[in-house]
Amino acid sequence: MWRNTMRFAAVLCRHLPPQMNPQNLTASLKKMILESAVKFSRPARTIAWSRALCSAPKDYGVPNPSWSAEMMSLYERYSAKGAESWERLPSYKRYLTYSAGGQCLSRLHKPTARLFTRNLEEEGAGFEYTVFANKAERRAVCLFQAGPLLEGPPGHVHGGAIATIIDSATGICATYLTGFVMTANLNINYRNPIPLGSVVLVECELDRTEGRKTFVSCRITSADGSKLHAEATALFVSVSVGTLIGF
Numbered sequence: 001m002w003r004n005t006m007r008f009a010a011v012l013c014r015h016l017p018p019q020m021n022p023q024n025l026t027a028s029l030k031k032m033i034l035e036s037a038v039k040f041s042r043p044a045r046t047i048a049w050s051r052a053l054c055s056a057p058k059d060y061g062v063p064n065p066s067w068s069a070e071m072m073s074l075y076e077r078y079s080a081k082g083a084e085s086w087e088r089l090p091s092y093k094r095y096l097t098y099s100a101g102g103q104c105l106s107r108l109h110k111p112t113a114r115l116f117t118r119n120l121e122e123e124g125a126g127f128e129y130t131v132f133a134n135k136a137e138r139r140a141v142c143l144f145q146a147g148p149l150l151e152g153p154p155g156h157v158h159g160g161a162i163a164t165i166i167d168s169a170t171g172i173c174a175t176y177l178t179g180f181v182m183t184a185n186l187n188i189n190y191r192n193p194i195p196l197g198s199v200v201l202v203e204c205e206l207d208r209t210e211g212r213k214t215f216v217s218c219r220i221t222s223a224d225g226s227k228l229h230a231e232a233t234a235l236f237v238s239v240s241v242g243t244l245i246g247f
């Protein structure tokens with residue numbers, strides 16, 4: 001079984017086109033999966049293979065028991081804003097999953113890799129967050145509850161963890177509004193430390209686009225908006241999905 005899996009993966013990797021886009025990825029992957037599964041396993045096993053490779057991904061952006069009452073209250077407030085064009089974006093453990101067919105690919109391309117912000121199994125230990133976006137207003141808001149494993153200064157969140165959540169929230173905002181991007185530049189002013197365990201709002205706004213460049217600004221405030229924790233600006237550059245995946 002293991003040898004078959006490796007041969008199957010090798011065939012897939014050999015046939016992956018150098019430049020893929022979300023439109024043709026599903027079709028190419030389905031074709032390759034079927035062809036290689038038929039080649040390397042008995043036909044009766046083909047369906048099981050496809051199922052094992054393409055099961056539905058887990059969405060980490062929904063409440064779990066570690067979410068505090070404050071996090072839940074914000075989640076419910078933004079969910080209720082649906083009528084005002086706020087949409088909750090799903091959150092997976094790999095960015096590959098955002099491409100059509102990417103769930104299959106993630107089982108084959110560096111299968112042990114995991115998104116930095118979703119790499120802990122223990123709920124509440126690290127980054128707990130969910131993102132809502134508003135297309136018409138070109139904004140996104142990330143509700144972020146910082147777990148104890150993100151400590152920097154005693155009792156407070158590490159500056160690198162704050163940079164990570166800013167990069168992620170602004171990147172999701174840019175991707176949602178303009179398509180696949182990579183961070184080219186990130187500037188942060190840290191204004192007030194974030195206490196571990198607290199819930200903050202990471203509010204992002206698309207300022208402008210120039211060709212392939214998307215400029216996003218960001219503010220992190222306490223949940224009630226009274227305290228400013230950080231301000232940032234980020235530049236994202238549009239890339240093809242092939243570049244993003246690294247093929």
Ligand SMILES: CCCCC/C=C\C/C=C\C/C=C\C/C=C\CCCC(=O)SCCNC(=O)CCNC(=O)[C@H](O)C(C)(C)COP(=O)(O)OP(=O)(O)OC[C@H]1O[C@@H](n2cnc3c(N)ncnc32)[C@H](O)[C@@H]1OP(=O)(O)O
Binds near residue numbers: 183211
């Ligand atoms: C399809 C929609 C799906 C909807 C999805 C819904 C929800 C979304 C959910 C999830 C989304 C998934 C992902 C979220 C995204 C991101 C989050 C994390 C992102 C990262 O964590 S990512 C890792 C860190 N990131 C890197 O590892 C990048 C390393 N880097 C490079 O890979 C290249 O450097 C690159 C690609 C950036 C550019 O390279 P390139 O060759 O493609 O383009 P080039 O260099 O020509 O630059 C083009 C124009 O940008 C200007 N420019 C470039 N860099 C600049 C800089 N630093 N400062 C000022 N201007 C700059 C140039 O001056 C030129 O400007 P001009 O056109 O005016 O001349």
